[in-house]
Amino acid sequence: MKIAVCVSHVPDTATRIKIGSDRKSIDPSGVTFIINPYDEYAVEEALKTKGILGGDTIVYVLSVGGDANRETLRKALAMGVDEAILLRSEKQKDSFGIAQALADEIKSLGCELVFFGKQSVDFDNSITGQITAELLNYNCVPVVVEFKLDGNKITAEREIEGGREVIETSLPAIISAQKGLNEPRYASLKGIMAAKKKIIIEKPAASSTDFTEVIEMSLPASKQPGRIIGTDSSAVAELVKLLREEAKVI
Amino acid sequence: MANKILAILEQREGSLKKVSFEAASVAVSLAKQLNLEVEAVAVGSEIKNLSEVGKCGIKNVTFLKNSEFTNYSSSGYSEVISNYAKEVNASYLIIGNTALGNDLAPRLAVQLKSGCLMDCINLQVESGEVIATRPIYAGKANFKLKLNSEIKIYTIRPNIFKADFSANENVNITLKEISNPNLKSKVVAFKKSEGKLDVAEADIIVSGGRGMKGPENFHLIESLANVLGAAVGASRAVVDAGWRPHREQVGQTGKTVSPSLYIACGISGAIQHLAGMSTSKYIVAINKDKDAPIFSVADYGIAGDVFEVLPVLTEEIKKLRS
Numbered sequence: 131m132k133i134a135v136c137v138s139h140v141p142d143t144a145t146r147i148k149i150g151s152d153r154k155s156i157d158p159s160g161v162t163f164i165i166n167p168y169d170e171y172a173v174e175e176a177l178k179t180k181g182i183l184g185g186d187t188i189v190y191v192l193s194v195g196g197d198a199n200r201e202t203l204r205k206a207l208a209m210g211v212d213e214a215i216l217l218r219s220e221k222q223k224d225s226f227g228i229a230q231a232l233a234d235e236i237k238s239l240g241c242e243l244v245f246f247g248k249q250s251v252d253f254d255n256s257i258t259g260q261i262t263a264e265l266l267n268y269n270c271v272p273v274v275v276e277f278k279l280d281g282n283k284i285t286a287e288r289e290i291e292g293g294r295e296v297i298e299t300s301l302p303a304i305i306s307a308q309k310g311l312n313e314p315r316y317a318s319l320k321g322i323m324a325a326k327k328k329i330i331i332e333k334p335a336a337s338s339t340d341f342t343e344v345i346e347m348s349l350p351a352s353k354q355p356g357r358i359i360g361t362d363s364s365a366v367a368e369l370v371k372l373l374r375e376e377a378k379v380i
Numbered sequence: 381m382a383n384k385i386l387a388i389l390e391q392r393e394g395s396l397k398k399v400s401f402e403a404a405s406v407a408v409s410l411a412k413q414l415n416l417e418v419e420a421v422a423v424g425s426e427i428k429n430l431s432e433v434g435k436c437g438i439k440n441v442t443f444l445k446n447s448e449f450t451n452y453s454s455s456g457y458s459e460v461i462s463n464y465a466k467e468v469n470a471s472y473l474i475i476g477n478t479a480l481g482n483d484l485a486p487r488l489a490v491q492l493k494s495g496c497l498m499d500c501i502n503l504q505v506e507s508g509e510v511i512a513t514r515p516i517y518a519g520k521a522n523f524k525l526k527l528n529s530e531i532k533i534y535t536i537r538p539n540i541f542k543a544d545f546s547a548n549e550n551v552n553i554t555l556k557e558i559s560n561p562n563l564k565s566k567v568v569a570f571k572k573s574e575g576k577l578d579v580a581e582a583d584i585i586v587s588g589g590r591g592m593k594g595p596e597n598f599h600l601i602e603s604l605a606n607v608l609g610a611a612v613g614a615s616r617a618v619v620d621a622g623w624r625p626h627r628e629q630v631g632q633t634g635k636t637v638s639p640s641l642y643i644a645c646g647i648s649g650a651i652q653h654l655a656g657m658s659t660s661k662y663i664v665a666i667n668k669d670k671d672a673p674i675f676s677v678a679d680y681g682i683a684g685d686v687f688e689v690l691p692v693l694t695e696e697i698k699k700l701r702s
Contacts, residue, residue, distance in 0.1 A: 143518075143652040147517050168633070224495075225486070226495065251517070252517060253516050254499065254516055254636075255498045256482055257489075257496065261490055263487075264487050269455070271454075271565065272482070273479065275626075288479075290479035290480070291478060291578045291580050291581050292581070293571050293572040294570070294573070295452070295571075296567065296571065299566070340528070342527060344523060345524040347523055348521065348524070349522070350515070350520075350659075353663075353676075355678070356675075356678050356681065358675065358681040358682070359680055359681065360684065362684040362689065363684070363689045365684070366689060367696065369664065370693070370696050372680055373641065374700070377661075377679065380608065380641065
């Protein structure tokens with residue numbers, strides 16, 4: 131079977147965001163970029179599934195973007211993915227454009243099972259997996275914390291408010307990974323060395339029309355720091371009074 | 381000619397969720413500003429309180445009903461809603477950004493060849509166009525965006541838009557029995573989590589961080605949460621250490637929350653945590669280190685020992701509630 135994992139290249143979560151001079155994107159200077167944290171769970175699940183299926187299972191990793199994304203693709207290769215494909219697009223596409231590029235490639239590779247991270251921690255849309263699935267007419271379970279494949283049949287648990295839904299569906303399918311699905315492996319030194327030698331296949335990303343137009347990026351109004359009421363439990367009475375009478379939240 | 385705004389109402393166990401009234405109110409308000417018609421649609425097997433959306437100014441609700449629709453089915457729900465949206469020529473769809481809304485909206489978008497903007501915190505009409513604001517980087521920045529597609533879908537973050545119950549419409553409910561729903565993908569069971577409340581839905585959250593020193597001390601957090609009717613939250617550090625389950629994690633790789641009151645206990649306030657909770661209406665911080673970054677976003681702080689302060693705070697609130 132052919133399995134695909136789709137990954138994105140995002141600013142580290144410790145990044146302090148600065149707005150770029152175009153007022154529509156971030157100023158990338160001094161920002162460390164990493165593989166999207168949720169995508170590591172996706173890569174791990176793909177490799178785990180390959181381990182179970184064995185035989186001639188191949189895992190591909192796909193990413194839409196520019197040269198910078200090579201670093202993230204290498205990270206997936208170092209973890210043990212077989213082939214990496216960069217779908218080159220210099221322009222920042224919206225989720226629909228990214229999904230279109232991924233869907234075209236998944237189709238031409240013939241991947242029946244595809245893993246995504248549940249969302250990219252940059253734009254936080256959490257929709258690329260679902261859109262890709264709709265474009266391909268694949269089943270899709272997002273925000274998955276348990277995954278089981280039995281022949282053609284999939285049983286997945288997905289996190290929702292107050293609990294987990296157990297979902298039954300079948301291949302071909304897209305699964306988006308939530309933290310908790312597995313414990314991503316560390317790349318071995320051997321893996322890292324091998325990944326350096328691998329050729330990353332490059333193709334132009336399918337063209338698409340964006341539905342979304344960015345008007346402006348801004349920083350949220352910074353909150354005025356409040357007061358420190360005290361340094362021990364003698365301040366509790368005052369705190370409760372403020373919460374009741376000033377904030378009116380209890 | 382597209383001409384209608386459709387509010388998608390979400391039900392759980394036969395009852396409309398709070399966010400459904402928020403979606404209905406947003407739809408009514410946009411319809412007024414854009415001079416369009418508005419109606420609502422719901423999917424389920426049995427819904428008790430459909431007519432209550434009349435208070436939000438909705439006159440017509442269509443109930444897409446099938447006995448298999450008690451639980452969500454991505455294939456089933458998206459198919460019947462997109463068919464209905466086409467039938468009535470809906471040009472705008474408003475959906476709550478819940479687990480269901482997040483799954484449903486992008487599927488509807490593809491089926492209706494429309495764009496969608498997720499988790500909006502503001503929807504404003506400027507020169508006849510809807511301009512949406514949505515947080516990015518877990519709230520470290522905001523995007524102002526618009527959609528260029530003919531049909532437009534917006535999901536709204538729960539608890540941000542106030543439901544407006546000032547209207548008093550007599551609701552006309554149209555029942556549509558759905559035959560042969562598409563159940564390629566279906567929910568076969570629901571496993572309720574042990575915690576009483578989910579951080580994503582709670583009005584008050586009491587969160588603990590590394591300052592709690594170990595999982596055995598979280599009973600102090602749970603006791604306070606109990607007396608307040610609050611959900612228990614956690615920082616990434618304590619989730620990664622295995623002290624608390626991931627579903628409680630607040631922050632950039634956890635949940636972004638906006639409760640009325642957020643009480644941070646023994647949390648220093650790493651940037652990725654602050655991103656996830658700084659839109660809370662009121663923030664209380666209890667932390668020994670008076671220079672901890674959490675105090676820079678807190679409305680009220682106690683720069684003291686959580687182990688000494690928490691039991692007293694719990695007692696004080698218990699007295700107040702009794």
